[in-house]
Amino acid sequence: MRIVFLGPPGAGKGTQSVRLAKELGIAHLSTGEMLRAARVRRTDLGLLVADYLDNGQLVPDQMVLDIVADRTALADCQPGCIFDGFPRTIAQAEALDRLLAQRHTPLDLVIELVIDQGELLKRLMKRGRGDDNMATIQQRLQSYENQTAPLVKYYSERRLLNSVNAAGSAEDVYNAIVAAVESVK
Numbered sequence: 001m002r003i004v005f006l007g008p009p010g011a012g013k014g015t016q017s018v019r020l021a022k023e024l025g026i027a028h029l030s031t032g033e034m035l036r037a038a039r040v041r042r043t044d045l046g047l048l049v050a051d052y053l054d055n056g057q058l059v060p061d062q063m064v065l066d067i068v069a070d071r072t073a074l075a076d077c078q079p080g081c082i083f084d085g086f087p088r089t090i091a092q093a094e095a096l097d098r099l100l101a102q103r104h105t106p107l108d109l110v111i112e113l114v115i116d117q118g119e120l121l122k123r124l125m126k127r128g129r130g131d132d133n134m135a136t137i138q139q140r141l142q143s144y145e146n147q148t149a150p151l152v153k154y155y156s157e158r159r160l161l162n163s164v165n166a167a168g169s170a171e172d173v174y175n176a177i178v179a180a181v182e183s184v185k
């Protein structure tokens with residue numbers, strides 16, 4: 001099974017998608033984690049993306065696409081995978097569709113975590129990750145609105161979208177996600 005998690009920073013994509021991946025026995029792929037890891041290891045890619053991460057801007061599509069093409073070819077993705085934080089632009093979504101079509105493994109479901117701005121800001125300020133300061137948080141929310149939110153329509157038109165209220169407790173949100181997965185099994 002291949003599932004995309006869509007939603008603004010702070011919506012809970014990481015927490016929920018890690019749990020779901022374990023439950024389903026499929027791989028969890030977070031492009032954000034992969035980019036941060038590259039940066040810590042100071043690889044060529046890591047050095048290239050550092051400024052984007054610090055400023056809360058999306059890294060260029062091609063860099064993310066290369067990572068995803070390599071990562072999804074590994075054996076642990078054979079039974080399926082969850083894309084957490086990818087795609088984030090229409091161009092990325094189109095490229096993912098092409099990649100998965102070539103491999104005859106299309107997406108099964110897109111889960112959108114829906115939550116309002118006020119709650120997001122509260123959560124992000126509490127989280128306090130390295131790239132979580134007021135300026136980058138606001139830039140990341142902007143990037144989401146401008147570049148990623150259009151994916152809601154993109155996936156809705158393809159009949160893949162399932163929207164879940166992400167304002168409740170982690171447990172309630174998870175149960176709603178499991179129900180969405182069951183509905184396409």
Ligand code: ADP
Nearest residue numbers: 009010031032033053057058059064085086088
């Ligand atoms: P969050 O969703 O909480 O902001 P992520 O870990 O998903 O955190 O992403 C952190 C940063 O990594 C983003 O702000 C962005 O700079 C970069 N990034 C992650 N995924 C992508 C992607 N698919 N396309 C472009 N940039 C990305």
